Amino acid sequence: MKISFTLNGKANQIDVPSDRRVIDILREDLNLTGTKEGCSGGECGACTILVDGESRLACLMLAAQLEGRSVTTIEGIASEDRLHPLQEAFVEHGAVQCGFCIPGMVLSAVDLLQRNPNPTRMEIRQGLSGNLCRCTGYQKIVDAVKAAALKMK
Amino acid sequence: MRKVFLPHTPEELWEVLRAEPQAAVYAGGTDLLVKLRQCLVDPSCLVCLERIEELKGVQEFGHEVFIGACSTHAYLLANPIIRSNFPVLTRALELLGSPPIRNMGTIGGNICTASPAADSLPPLYVLEAEVEIRSKNTSRRMALKEFIQGPGKTSLQPGEIVSGIWVKKTPGYNLHHFEKVGQRKALAISIASLAGLLRASEKGVIEEARFAWGSVGPTIITSPEVEKALVGNRLSRPILEKAACLARSAVDPIDDIRASGEYRRLVSGNLMVRLLTLQREVCH
Numbered sequence: 172m173k174i175s176f177t178l179n180g181k182a183n184q185i186d187v188p189s190d191r192r193v194i195d196i197l198r199e200d201l202n203l204t205g206t207k208e209g210c211s212g213g214e215c216g217a218c219t220i221l222v223d224g225e226s227r228l229a230c231l232m233l234a235a236q237l238e239g240r241s242v243t244t245i246e247g248i249a250s251e252d253r254l255h256p257l258q259e260a261f262v263e264h265g266a267v268q269c270g271f272c273i274p275g276m277v278l279s280a281v282d283l284l285q286r287n288p289n290p291t292r293m294e295i296r297q298g299l300s301g302n303l304c305r306c307t308g309y310q311k312i313v314d315a316v317k318a319a320a321l322k323m324k
Numbered sequence: 325m326r327k328v329f330l331p332h333t334p335e336e337l338w339e340v341l342r343a344e345p346q347a348a349v350y351a352g353g354t355d356l357l358v359k360l361r362q363c364l365v366d367p368s369c370l371v372c373l374e375r376i377e378e379l380k381g382v383q384e385f386g387h388e389v390f391i392g393a394c395s396t397h398a399y400l401l402a403n404p405i406i407r408s409n410f411p412v413l414t415r416a417l418e419l420l421g422s423p424p425i426r427n428m429g430t431i432g433g434n435i436c437t438a439s440p441a442a443d444s445l446p447p448l449y450v451l452e453a454e455v456e457i458r459s460k461n462t463s464r465r466m467a468l469k470e471f472i473q474g475p476g477k478t479s480l481q482p483g484e485i486v487s488g489i490w491v492k493k494t495p496g497y498n499l500h501h502f503e504k505v506g507q508r509k510a511l512a513i514s515i516a517s518l519a520g521l522l523r524a525s526e527k528g529v530i531e532e533a534r535f536a537w538g539s540v541g542p543t544i545i546t547s548p549e550v551e552k553a554l555v556g557n558r559l560s561r562p563i564l565e566k567a568a569c570l571a572r573s574a575v576d577p578i579d580d581i582r583a584s585g586e587y588r589r590l591v592s593g594n595l596m597v598r599l600l601t602l603q604r605e606v607c608h
Contacts, residue, residue, distance in 0.1 A: 188369060189328040214357045216513055219424055225398075226424040231357045235328035236372055279423060300510030301422025 176237040179247025187234050194218050194229035196237075197244060205245035205274045209303070216302035219275035220244050226282040226301070245274035248281060257281060260319035261312070268306035276302045280316045289320060327369040336380055338460035340371050341483050344526050347371045351394045352428035353380075354421070355437040369551045377592060379396040379432070382406060384415050390456070391489045393432025397421070397444075398430060407476055408552050411500035413447040419504055420444065422511045432486045438472045439513075441539040445472070446519035447502055449536035449544045451491045460489040465490060474542050497532070504538070505591055507582065514539040515583040522554070522602070530554045537595075540575035540588045547574035550596070559599055568593030 172189040173179035178201070187196060197203045197220070202279070209217030211230050224274040228322060229271070252291040253264070257277050267273050276299060281291060283298030295316045304312065327395035329339040329347070341347060348367030350356040351374055352416045359365045373379055382405045389405060397417045407414050421429060435455065442545040446449035450604040460483065468489070471479055480486065501520035506512025508510045517538035521533045525602045530574075533554045537545040557563045 180592070188325045190326045202569050211361055213354050214419075214424060216424065224429045227428055228354075231353050231428065233328050233353070233370070233372070235376065238330065263387065282423065283451070286548045298423060299509070301424045 172235065174234055175237060177241040178242055178316065180271050185234075185237075190234040191233045193220070193234065193236040193237060193242075197229060201245050203246050204250060207225070207271055207274060209271070215272075216279065217272055219302060221278055221282060224282070224285060225287060242280050242312075243278070243281075243316045245277060248277070255281075256322045257284075258317040259318065260315040260322065264311045264315040264318060266275040266307060266315040272302055272304040272306075276304065276312060283316070284320055284323060286304040288324060290316070291318060327366065329369065329371045330375055333371070334375060334376060334458070334555075335375070335493070336339075337371070337485070338375060342460070344369050344371070345482050348374060351430040351433045352396065352425075352441060354425050354429040355433060355439075373485070379485075383395070387493050389493065393435075393486045393488050393490065395432075396428065396430050397426040398423070398433075401426065410447070411489060412450060412521055413444065413491075414501050414504040415500065416443045416447045416504070416519065417519075419502070419510075420557065425511075431489060431518040435468070435472070435489070436478055436480065436486055437544075438474075438476050438478050440475050440541060440543055441458045441514045441517075443504060443514060443517065443538065445544050446517055446536040446538040448489065448491070449546060450519045450521045450534040451494065452534075455486050456488045456492040457484050459484045460553060462499060463487075469546070472543050476500060479588060485522050490588070497523045498522055501599060501602055503595055503598060505595070515596060516540050516577075516588050516591040519590070520599065520602075528558045530557055530559065532559050535571075537571070537592055540592050542576065545575050545592075550574060550602055559602060561600060564597045566597055569597040571596050596598075 175184045185191050197206050206229055207217040209215035213228050213231045219226050220229045222240050233254050257280050261267055279302050291315050292296055295313050329340045346368035349371045353429045356437045356558055372503055373394050380392040382403050383390045401417050431444055434442045448468050454465045455471045457464050499522035502513040504517035506514050519536045521534045550567050572593040574591050575592045576583040580583045
């Protein structure tokens with residue numbers, strides 16, 4: 172099935188089985204391995220991407236559903252010469268340990284800050300409640316999102 | 325490989341369902357695609373409803389509200405008609421899944437999956453919701469509590485979809501409660517949940533009460549005995565302890581990987597006692 176969609180700001184056309192999972196298209200067909208597969212069942216958030224600006228799980232989305240959509244992966248949020256303020260904040264605040272949860276965490280934070288540019292720490296925790304981290308205990312992740320929100324105002 | 329159809333109109337949908345009677349229908353996919361991955365279902369093909377605009381949205385018709393089945397939980401949480409009229413549903417949707425799950429999952433999907441642990445169901449039961457079922461040539465309404473027949477079972481026939489949910493506004497009710505117990509604060513399938521809709525007088529005397537428990541029976545549990553026990557009384561600890569005992573007799577929980585039946589029965593009663601927090605809202 173031929174599918175046309177926008178990927179990280181660029182028009183894209185692929186020809187794949189209509190039931191191929193979006194996570195497999197991104198990682199294996201398009202070599203965008205920033206999106207991670209953790210649980211394959213919607214319970215960990217490692218595969219979080221943005222579709223038309225909203226966070227969705229690439230492991231629970233099928234190729235046919237991409238038609239006409241605008242998809243953003245972690246590879247698509249930095250600009251030409253600079254990391255996204257959230258990426259900078261994650262680095263500055265020591266929010267990254269093994270790194271596996273981070274792409275999903277950052278994209279969920281992008282969605283959160285779009286909806287709520289000045290969240291409290293509790294609202295950040297709720298906004299990121301779909302992303303599990305086994306390393307950090309979340310504290311520095313919340314610090315980073317809080318700091319990025321200030322920078323992005 | 326299974327073909328995935330993406331109809332944009334009801335007409336396209338009926339045509340696909342006619343041609344593919346063994347198709348599995350989904351909207352958000354947060355239940356079906358998980359089951360597919362685990363090989364628990366084996367449909368001939370898939371039909372995704374997400375592009376059919378007629379199946380989305382919230383409309384007010386006087387004292388009734390119609391919720392399109394393909395409305396996502398996130399859409400409903402942001403919708404002023406839902407937020408102002410149905411706090412009990414809003415509270416449950418806030419606790420359902422996680423932000424991306426709420427961006428994808430739909431209220432129609434939550435109903436049609438008919439898990440006994442579905443978080444939208446206890447509120448929809450206390451709101452006495454009706455489902456609207458459509459096929460190519462028919463349209464009917466049915467009480468939600470009759471539509472859901474057992475775990476994972478509904479009265480949907482081949483060629484039919486749930487097109488939406490009718491909910492009556494409840495202006496007299498002034499106490500709205502929903503609480504769920506799970507292994508974590510988000511991404512948690514309920515171990516036990518309670519939705520409550522109450523009308524209390526100015527002095528705090530309960531005049532009407534509706535309750536529904538989730539995850540503690542093959543379908544949502546309701547109990548006229550518990551409701552009667554509260555009417556005419558204030559929400560005091562002795563009254564709620566009595567109601568808790570009645571609740572524990574009303575529920576029919578099983579042991580599963582998340583909790584034992586014994587624990588669920590205990591918690592079903594405890595959830596009633598926690599209504600003491602509501603009493604504070606009523607006191608002037």
